[in-house]
Amino acid sequence: MTTMTVNDAISVALAEEMRLDPTVMIFGEGVATKRHDLLAEFGAARVRNTPLAEGIIAGTAAGAAATGLRPVVDLLFAPFLCYAMDEIVNSAGKLRYISGGQFKFPMVVLAMTGAGWGVGAQHNHNVESWFVHSPGLKIVMPSTPADFKGLMKSAIRDDNPVLVFADIALGYSAGEVPEDADAIPLGKAAVRREGRDVTLVSYAKTVGTCMAAADTLAAAGIDAEVIDLRSLKPLDEDAILRSVAKTGRLVVVHEASRLCGVGAEIAALVAEKAFTSLRAPVLRLTGPDAPAPASFPLEQAFVPQADAVVAAVRSLVAEPATV
């Protein structure tokens, strides 16, 4: 077992996969400058700096993926994906289907997302649901170094375009990573804490928020189950439904804004498939429908906090049983 940060876990995963497969490469603005270990080991052909042009970076990845390489591209901050939307959504996501299955697109798009650095709205925007809504893509948003490593490895090995969002506040958070750990399959949620009274579903940094809330709730005699989705697409529907069937209550927590967010999908899923299990309404705690502020206290207030999760759960547990 080794302790490492999320940023290190991403680099370790990249290095291991590049060792295993000579077609894996990485490019993006400043990639060769910042990931000098990779540059030193794999050389300038496989670790490349690019111009500051997200569209051509993503398009190059799509073209390369279609013709035999497995590129990983670092597009830096998630809002910059707007510049690469055409290449990711219209090309990488659609061209397999359009071509009748002739081509595949084994590429990974890395981007940092979320509050934590006070970088303001054009650098901080949780855009994951845009891509969940686009066919042909897979979306990963882990919360621990071990998951980052394992899911990066799966993302690189996957024959489809996978977007890996790295919550900026988690970058320097450390955790244990088993040295012999291999890929973690996409589409499998992790139960971070077992519980009987309420299900807290989350991903990325708000998993920690939910864990903190669960501690407080436990002290009050309320037993919360915490599910870390890890993959948003494919979504582990079974893990959500299994938990709600047990607890009868659901709170979904994420930092992205509420309207058409991932929480809306999960609430609808539970309404469709586990309605009779519910003992209380499904609640969502999300960021506001506003651009992210730069001011540190405002930025922190943007993110759902543990006390809000506790309050939401208390309101549910106080609801009279419906069955």
Next chain:
Amino acid sequence: MTIRPLDPVQALERMMLIRAYEETLIDLHGRGRAAGTCTSVGQEAPAVGVVSALTADDLILTNHRSAGHLLARGADPGRMLAEVMGKQDGYCGGKSGSLHISAKELGVVLTSTIVGGELALATGVGLSRTMLSKPGLNQPGIVACFFGDGAATEGRFQESLNLAAVWKLPILYVCENNQWQAFVHRKETMLADGISGQAAALGVESAVVDGNDPLAVFDAASSAIDTIRRTGKPFLLEAMTYRLRGHFEPDDQGYVDKAELAHWRDRDPILCLRARLEREGRLTADGVAAIEARVRAAMEAATAFADASPYPGLDALTTDVYA
């Protein structure tokens, strides 16, 4: 390298096949049997000239006016028609329609109908050619990327040439300057007379050629390809031509200057080459009649094939989304 000559009579027959294919499609659309299409009538010379200069190892990226490029590459007109009619035996199982036909078996990758999309992907295909080329291969494959003057007004044009130049990617950029950008004349959207002038600023060598003369295009393309194979660097070939029909069938061309259209109709690449070959005694009236009969028979067979092909089963709706 030795440039194998282009047989002008064969070039004429190939251009006539492309014209007949698109006229067949227009007729089928008029009778409600195929969706509308973007034709390349008048632009057959760059398609036949450039594609004839490629080898089987070279790859092609193209755009929504792709029929000429595909047929010049040897695509089966029956499978092309079947694709446009949404039939199972089309190159993409009916999922592409007329706008995005690709054919891996012919090295035709990723036809993009987002204007400029092919420019964004071409660098990636060029990159994979570079990264995956076998040592000792004396003629590594190049990538030919066809786009129009409309795409050249997109930022991706500059981004693509810039990255290809910096990374020394073996890409032949072929601008078919057909003077039209959907319903807008080129002169309304750009002040320069052509787009090749931009290449030098990006460090890309370029040439301009009469795009209505397939033999001139072939010579220019062969020379450009030779340069690419020698230097490993990209090259831009601008073929000055004209879109003789409207943007999207049906289109009454009410917005087109009559004198300009008449001028270019007099320069119709098929009529001009035929007249020249007859004048030079290389083609007789009987020879022309024989070509016409072969082309007509090919289109009758193609239509019969497409007619007989079934529509895909409805399960195809959600197949080929993921690899």
